[in-house]
Each structure stands twice: as C-alpha cells, then as structure tokens.
Amino acid sequence: MDLVALAQLILLILKNLNFKPRKHNLEDIAYAISAYLLGVQITKLGIPPSTLYYYTKKLGVKRRKEERPTCPSCNSNKVIKNGSSRGKTKCKCKTCKRTFYQTPNHKLGRDQKERILKEYLNRMSMRGIAKVEGKPLTTVYSLIKRKGVEAYVNLLVLQ
Structure with missing residues (x-):
C-alpha cells in the first residue's frame, strides 16, 4: 500500500471517529501517521512524535517492526544492530555476544x-x-x- 492511499484511509477513519485536533490539520496528522506506519521518516510536517503516538494508539494501529535475523551460532532472535562495515549491517547477539553480518541468503534451489x-x-x-x-x-x-x-x-x- 502506498503512502497517499494509506493517508486517505486514515483521514477517513479520523473523520469518522470525530477527532478534532487543536493544533494541527487532520490531513497533516493522517499523512504523518501513514508515513510513521510505513517506516518513512517525515520531519517537514512539524508534528511531534508524541502526537503521532497518541493518535496511533487511539486508532489501535501498531507499527510494523523489522524482522530481526537469528544468530547463526545459537539461533536466538535476541539480536541488535551493531553498526555497519563496507555497506553491510553488523549484528550482535545478546545471548552469546557473537557479532555477525546481516547478509541475504544466496542459497540455490x-x-x-x-x-x-x-x-x-x-x-x-x-x-x-x-x-x-x-x-x-x-x-x-x-x-x-x-x-x-x-x-x-x-x-x-x-x-
């Protein structure tokens, strides 16, 4: 789903629920919420994160989280990002403290x-x-x- 379609859908929902924000336009809030949900960073609208969190909580929508890779040695999913090197993202396992690269799988069928x-x-x-x-x-x-x-x-x- 693209950003504009999602913003229009959220705007329709906000109007249906009779939300009347005091400081910002309803259209700007809908656009910012849709960008937030899709993971796009928009700073030019000037809407503070607390307002976005408030309205997303009111709508009952949760942000889509990135899927974390599993640790190659212990298969744990308690992995955090640990910088990057040569354009590849480095990850660190909280369980076994191993550092590894988050690389795509190139196995062939x-x-x-x-x-x-x-x-x-x-x-x-x-x-x-x-x-x-x-x-x-x-x-x-x-x-x-x-x-x-x-x-x-x-x-x-x-x-």
Whole structure:
C-alpha cells in the first residue's frame, strides 16, 4: 500500500471517529501517521512524535517492526544492530555476544541450479545468468566450477 492511499484511509477513519485536533490539520496528522506506519521518516510536517503516538494508539494501529535475523551460532532472535562495515549491517547477539553480518541468503534451489546449468550450456554469459537469476556472480561462478569439477572426476572414473 502506498503512502497517499494509506493517508486517505486514515483521514477517513479520523473523520469518522470525530477527532478534532487543536493544533494541527487532520490531513497533516493522517499523512504523518501513514508515513510513521510505513517506516518513512517525515520531519517537514512539524508534528511531534508524541502526537503521532497518541493518535496511533487511539486508532489501535501498531507499527510494523523489522524482522530481526537469528544468530547463526545459537539461533536466538535476541539480536541488535551493531553498526555497519563496507555497506553491510553488523549484528550482535545478546545471548552469546557473537557479532555477525546481516547478509541475504544466496542459497540455490534444485530447479534454479538446473536452470543455471542449462543457461550456461546454451552459451549464456555468467554475468547474464547472474542478472537473470538475481544471484551474485560469485555464486553462479562457484556453482558452475563445482559442477565442472564433478563432471571431470566422473569422466576420469569412467575412463
């Protein structure tokens, strides 16, 4: 849902509940609440956070929280953000005190592996395969290299 549609919906609800704010326009409050709920930061409206919290509590709406990654060593979800390095977010586990990077999962499914190998056998470039499949170039390269080594070993065994 986009910001404007959500703001219009909240404005309709606020009017229906007969909210009459003393200091701010109802439209501005609806726009700020919708931005707050979507996680967009809007500071130009000049509405204090206490007003936003008050109206969101009155509406009974909760802000969508980010899903936290689980710790790779203890699988705990008590993880906090701990800065960043080289453009990657670092996380720290409160349970085991381990620091790790919050990286996306680049694992390939069986059907995706078969598709990548077929594309490579049809003489498609590795960069093209990576772009089409939405995976990093290094992941595609390591898969093709691993399968090539396996095929070479199987060929040697057959000979």
